[in-house]
Amino acid sequence: MTSTTSPRRKRDGSLRNDLIDAGVALLRERGADGLSLRECASKAGASHAAPGYHFKNLMGLSTAIAARGYRLFCEAMTQRLSEAGEDSFSRLEAICHGYLDYASAYPELFLFIFSGQKFNEGDEEFDTAARKAYGILRETCAPLVPAGSDPADLEILVWSLVHGYAHLTMTRKKENPELGLTWPELGSLMKHLERALQSRGSV
Amino acid sequence: MTSTTSPRRKRDGSLRNDLIDAGVALLRERGADGLSLRECASKAGASHAAPGYHFKNLMGLSTAIAARGYRLFCEAMTQRLSEAGEDSFSRLEAICHGYLDYASAYPELFLFIFSGQKFNEGDEEFDTAARKAYGILRETCAPLVPAGSDPADLEILVWSLVHGYAHLTMTRKKENPELGLTWPELGSLMKHLERALQSRGSV
């Protein structure tokens, strides 16, 4: 007569997506440490072990969240690229702006995917999203790579710069909302550094 | 008659340091996720709640480990600085090399202190160590800061670059031990980028 289970959700497969939504919300509310399978389940109105069915374990859920993070990251960059001209450097600046757009629109995902935390690298959804993000960088950098040098050198240079810059911008914005650096200033800084290198004759 | 407690350690206050040692070892063996108060206690031969006395909570232990990480980080940079000449750029290169030395000598601490994880910012030991590290960067950058610009701009530029570079070097070393970029290559890359900026007339 009385059923022993108390199903609250429709079994339509929508839970998987709801759990990712809940995870992103948790990241935003409590930071990376606050992410928990049980809390996500509760937030999505499911039982405590429900996430296990879709993601197997915590790393699985984290990986799914990171995959979404990378997809949104790609969207931010391609959006800026679509507005940019054809000049190679304009396009490089465009993806950098996309990077900053992403960091300010989804700070919790930005911090999460670049936290250094390990994800399931076998996961196809995650791999394609992450690879696509890096592919955008690679293609945008390609025309600027000096002949005979490893493309990865320029890629990591740009990646490091914009990442450190975004990180700084985020933390500074928190302390001082109206303050903000702009890319041209970075360009002039690099020019300055290069002058220092030249005067030293080491290049 | 029979004692209810079973003390195994001398109560000489050495536990605090042993717990930090255990924590560093755990980080090395199992990564940041493997760090746990109870495991550290067990590794140090103490009871499960002993760390609570010295560090109050997990963040307290993490902060103490990070403080040690920053101290070793400072040592690596000052070591290289002591061997460098007086030229401002040589000194900048020296702290970058120190950064790389540190990353390869203590990869687990390197990853830990720069993981983006929050530490107890009120902790005096941690604050002074972290501030000292940033002070070394600031002082070394100071002579190279363009007149009228915010010193923080150059600092974050250098910091981002060397961090991204160290990160790349670490991951590459794992795949391809004999491969390694050198700083001069980075310098020439920046020169190249600056030329691109100039030809565009945007600087």
Added chain:
DNA sequence: GCAATAACTTGACACTGTCAAGATAGCTCC
């Protein structure tokens, strides 16, 4: 030697990830 305090230990509780087993909703097939 005695009291005070520092440096722990023990025990408990709530919470977590993860697994095994059960239940049921919705589909397919006859």
Added chain:
DNA sequence: GGAGCTATCTTGACAGTGTCAAGTTATTGC
């Protein structure tokens, strides 16, 4: 339209975790 089948969950259990309160003992100060 009923019988099964399977995807999609729920329940229950267990070991591990952080953290607190209370007890115990070694060491110190007098």
